[in-house]
Amino acid sequence: MNTVCVHGLGYIGLPTAAMLANHDNTVVGYDVSDAIVSQLESGEIHIDEPGLRAFVTQALESGNLEVNGTVVPSKYHMICVPTPFEEESKQANLEYIRDAGETLAPHIREGDTVILESTVPPGTTTDVLRPLLEKSGLEAGSDFSLVHCPETVLPGNIITELQQNDRIIGGINDISTETAVHLYESFVEGDIYQTNARTAEFVKLIQNTYRDTNIGLANEIAKIANEYEVNAHEAIQLANNHPRVDLLNPGPGVGGHCLPIDPWFLTQAYDQESLIERAREVNDGMIEYVIQRLEEPLGSLEGSLIAIFGVAYKGNIADTRQSPGLALARTLQERGDVSVTLFDPHVSDQTLNIVSAQEATTGSDAIVIMTDHDEFARLDPESLTREMDKTVVFDTKDVLDQEAWTAHSTLLTI
Ligand code: SAJ
Numbered sequence: 174m175n176t177v178c179v180h181g182l183g184y185i186g187l188p189t190a191a192m193l194a195n196h197d198n199t200v201v202g203y204d205v206s207d208a209i210v211s212q213l214e215s216g217e218i219h220i221d222e223p224g225l226r227a228f229v230t231q232a233l234e235s236g237n238l239e240v241n242g243t244v245v246p247s248k249y250h251m252i253c254v255p256t257p258f259e260e261e262s263k264q265a266n267l268e269y270i271r272d273a274g275e276t277l278a279p280h281i282r283e284g285d286t287v288i289l290e291s292t293v294p295p296g297t298t299t300d301v302l303r304p305l306l307e308k309s310g311l312e313a314g315s316d317f318s319l320v321h322c323p324e325t326v327l328p329g330n331i332i333t334e335l336q337q338n339d340r341i342i343g344g345i346n347d348i349s350t351e352t353a354v355h356l357y358e359s360f361v362e363g364d365i366y367q368t369n370a371r372t373a374e375f376v377k378l379i380q381n382t383y384r385d386t387n388i389g390l391a392n393e394i395a396k397i398a399n400e401y402e403v404n405a406h407e408a409i410q411l412a413n414n415h416p417r418v419d420l421l422n423p424g425p426g427v428g429g430h431c432l433p434i435d436p437w438f439l440t441q442a443y444d445q446e447s448l449i450e451r452a453r454e455v456n457d458g459m460i461e462y463v464i465q466r467l468e469e470p471l472g473s474l475e476g477s478l479i480a481i482f483g484v485a486y487k488g489n490i491a492d493t494r495q496s497p498g499l500a501l502a503r504t505l506q507e508r509g510d511v512s513v514t515l516f517d518p519h520v521s522d523q524t525l526n527i528v529s530a531q532e533a534t535t536g537s538d539a540i541v542i543m544t545d546h547d548e549f550a551r552l553d554p555e556s557l558t559r560e561m562d563k564t565v566v567f568d569t570k571d572v573l574d575q576e577a578w579t580a581h582s583t584l585l586t587i
Contacts, residue, residue: 174199175356178247178280180273182209182240184220185290185324186253188331191229194238196360201247202240205272213240221491224332244280249356251288252277252302253324258434265294265438267301274305281309286318286352292377292431293321294438298370299345318349321370322357323377328429329490339363343373381435382449387421388432389452392459395423395587399466405587406571423587425543425569426459426497428486433457433495460500463569467539470565470583475510478562480533482552483544484517484525488570491519498543499525518548530557539565540582545572554581 175198179190182204190202204210212219216233218226232238244250254269270291277287287306289298298321303313313319322342326334340361344350350367357365368376395405409420427433433456436449464474471477484498485491493499498517505511514533515525534540534557542549549572558564558581566573566582578584 175249175359176247177201177249177251177356178203178245180204180244180250180252180277181254181269181291182213183253183255184222184328184331185326186251187213187218187220187229188222188225188326188335189251189253189290189324190238191225191232192332192335192360193356194232194235195228198237198356198359200232200238201245202238203242203244204240205242205276207242210240210242222331223329228332244276246280246282247285249286249288249353250277250281251290253290256291256293256438258437263437264441265297267293267297270297270302271305274302275308278306278309281306281311281317283311283316286320286349286356287313288320288322288353288356290322290324292323292381292435292438293374294441295371295374295378297321297374298343303345314346314349318344318352319370320344320349320353321373322353323373325377325380328492329487336360336362339366341366341368341373341376343368343370345370375439378435378439381431382439384421385427385432385436385456386449386452387419388424388427389455391420391423392455392462394420396462399587422571424459424497424545425463425541425587426500427456428495428497428500429492430494460497460504463501463541463567464504466585466587467541467565467567470585471538471563474505474508477538478512478514478536479505480514480516480537480540482516482530482533482540482542482549483546483570484515484527485519485544485546488545489519489547491521493520493522493525496543501541501543517544518546531560534558535560537561538563539567541567542570542572545570549573554578558582 177193177198177200179186179202182202190200194200252273254273257266259266311317325338342353398405405423412418481498481502484496486496502513505513515527516530516533554577564582567585569587
């Protein structure tokens, strides 16, 4: 049986710790936050993810998973801490990785393996983490193994993807890679590919950059389609029937904690102008585009009330990090004389003043659909538009029944 200490019990660390425990590894989940540790000890799960509560409970009840406020000696140490993005400098903030390295160093023993799962700029495992771990007096690659294995799971489907996705394991040498492969083989059903640490870091970033840039292209195409009075969603679907075309969907921008950030991690040390940065600008610029499109039927938005439907960063989840819906609300409010109301059937954040759909639309001039929650497809146009002042509806995610809504509103699509 492997012993594993998982450092950081967030969106990735907690499900991974439970996954390892549910596959016969002996796991200690460690977090610096006393609040998270005590919440988990009392059986409360602080992360909203389908199936996670039962999965973690199963791991805790089996006795294979314990949570702890201190690091324990283990054969494997897996670092799953956040790497925040510095908005001003467009650089990765590696403070939590450094803290994790400093905390872990005194506990490493000969023969142990340290795995970094956090998403990081290329070179972080060898240039930032390695020297901190070697403060232990042990040498990475000979005394202990050191590996980067990027997480690739999709929020909303984390448990399935943890098990089924392929994994890329990049050690600082072959022995490091092999010892980590042994651990991942205990639960991964996908293929495991072996490489070096820097390539593994790079691959993770290009996966998310590919997706972000593809969405950037779709958004640019949507703006051009609008000039030609072509429905962008229909055009893209038709284009994708070609065997070598695979465009993603346009929308009001790209949210979450990965796609809007990882392209910057990739290019932070690259000083040429890049397509990647341009795509980022296009995606961030979609909020202004949404506002411009609203101004076409409404004129100046001054004095208007806009009902924003969807403040989660994407459909059918409750996570609001880098959410386009909230970015739209902030931008409108910063303009001065525009009021907003928020409706989201998945988000229960007390700080946001989320109201019912009916309350959000009463007296409003426009509804803007900002996420593709399944519930939005079932909204009733007649009752929701009845109490509106002006009946503009902007469906940026192509979720509404166009015929039904056109009968009751001025319907805009992206
Ligand atoms: N979006 C669009 N159009 C699309 C698809 C998505 O505008 O066609 C928007 C969404 O609405 C959302 C944003 O993009 O605002 C991101 O959503 P997502 O579902 O594309 O991705 P994330 O951020 O939830 O998860 C991504 C995934 N990466 C890839 O698919 C390459 C996931 O597998 C990664 O593990 C995760 O980032 C991560 O942690 O890096």
